[in-house]
Amino acid sequence: MRLKDKVAIITGSGQGIGEGIAQRFAREGAKVVLVDVNESQIKAVEQDIKGKNGTAMAVAGDVTSQAAMRDLVAKVVQEFGTVDIVINNAGITRDARLHKMTEEKWDMVINVNLKGTFNLCQAVAPVMSEKGYGKIVNISSAARMGNVGQTNYSASKAGVVGLTRALAKELAPKQINVNAVAPGFIETEMSKKVPEDLLKAMIKNIPMLRQGTVEEIASTCVFLASDEAGFINGQVIHVDGGRFMF
Numbered sequence: 001m002r003l004k005d006k007v008a009i010i011t012g013s014g015q016g017i018g019e020g021i022a023q024r025f026a027r028e029g030a031k032v033v034l035v036d037v038n039e040s041q042i043k044a045v046e047q048d049i050k051g052k053n054g055t056a057m058a059v060a061g062d063v064t065s066q067a068a069m070r071d072l073v074a075k076v077v078q079e080f081g082t083v084d085i086v087i088n089n090a091g092i093t094r095d096a097r098l099h100k101m102t103e104e105k106w107d108m109v110i111n112v113n114l115k116g117t118f119n120l121c122q123a124v125a126p127v128m129s130e131k132g133y134g135k136i137v138n139i140s141s142a143a144r145m146g147n148v149g150q151t152n153y154s155a156s157k158a159g160v161v162g163l164t165r166a167l168a169k170e171l172a173p174k175q176i177n178v179n180a181v182a183p184g185f186i187e188t189e190m191s192k193k194v195p196e197d198l199l200k201a202m203i204k205n206i207p208m209l210r211q212g213t214v215e216e217i218a219s220t221c222v223f224l225a226s227d228e229a230g231f232i233n234g235q236v237i238h239v240d241g242g243r244f245m246f
Contacts, residue, residue: 001029002226007080009033009072011063011120012090014041016188017139020214021087021221026054028222030085033076034058063090063116069123083127085225088117089139091156095149106152113156114163121167125176134176135225138164142184142240157182161236168234177233179224184240187211207242 008025012018014036026032026049034042039060049056057079061068076083091113094105117138128134143150144157161180168178185191185202191211194202203209220239223229238244 001027002222002228003085004029006030006084006225007033007076007082008085008087008225009035009076009083009120009124010087010089011035011061011116014038014045016190017183017186017214017217018087018089019045021089021218022056023049024215024218024222025085025087025225026052026056031055031080032057033072033080035061035063035072036090037062063088063119064111066119066122069119072120073123073127077127082131083124084133085135085137086120086124087137087139087221087225088120088160090116091139091141093150093153095153097149098151101151109152110156110159113153114159117160118163121163121178125167125171128176129171129174132175134171134174135229136167136171136176136178137221137224138178138180140164140180140182140236142182142238142243144182145244164236165234172233177224177229179229179232179234180236181217181220181224182236182238182240183212183217184238184243185211186217187213205243206240210241212239212241 008030010022013022013034022032022034034045036042042058046056046058059072061072094109138160140160141157143154146154164178164180217239220237
């Protein structure tokens with residue numbers, strides 16, 4: 001177990017990639033804190049993990065609120081004594097072309113995806129700094145390179161990369177690693193709703209000629225959250241089948 005007894009907060013863990021990361025972390029021995037605005041979803045995941053003899057705690061919380069994230073960290077420290085790992089996965093899309101992009105859609109995506117990531121990083125940094133140890137993994141996206149109809153989402157995920165690199169430099173003296181994972185086209189319940197002709201066109205642009213899996217994202221997060229990645233800091237790992245190469 002690569003994360004045995006580590007305390008890990010995972011936002012947006014009620015479904016999809018976030019749930020997959022939480023399930024994998026629990027199998028790796030972590031004490032998993034599930035965070036989402038949808039309490040019923042994270043409660044279901046909590047019960048599922050506990051049913052497999054894992055340790056999990058569900059906490060309903062809004063990442064866009066600084067106060068809520070401070071309260072979350074305080075609650076986790078009270079329950080488990082510390083926080084070792086944070087996975088900032090919570091994210092939303094509100095797609096529209098530029099001329100139809102409303103202020104509401106822009107603000108919602110920036111607030112959840114970028115501000116939400118900042119809020120939890122800010123809340124957890126004092127706990128990690130005090131003990132001189134921490135792993136923060138921020139979920140960006142291959143969309144940070146720019147997608148038609150996603151000015152808000154692309155901007156937010158590019159912002160996550162800038163935030164990651166700035167925090168990596170700022171927190172490194174405290175032995176806190178801050179990295180990002182940028183998923184490409186991943187097979188989820190959402191991707192299953194993509195029309196078949198569009199799905200084939202999207203896969204054609206991936207050198208590996210397939211979608212990625214949630215488990216492949218989770219595996220990357222496990223590595224970055226483990227002590228095996230102790231000297232990796234400020235990096236963005238694209239898990240996109242070679243769609244973007246640098």
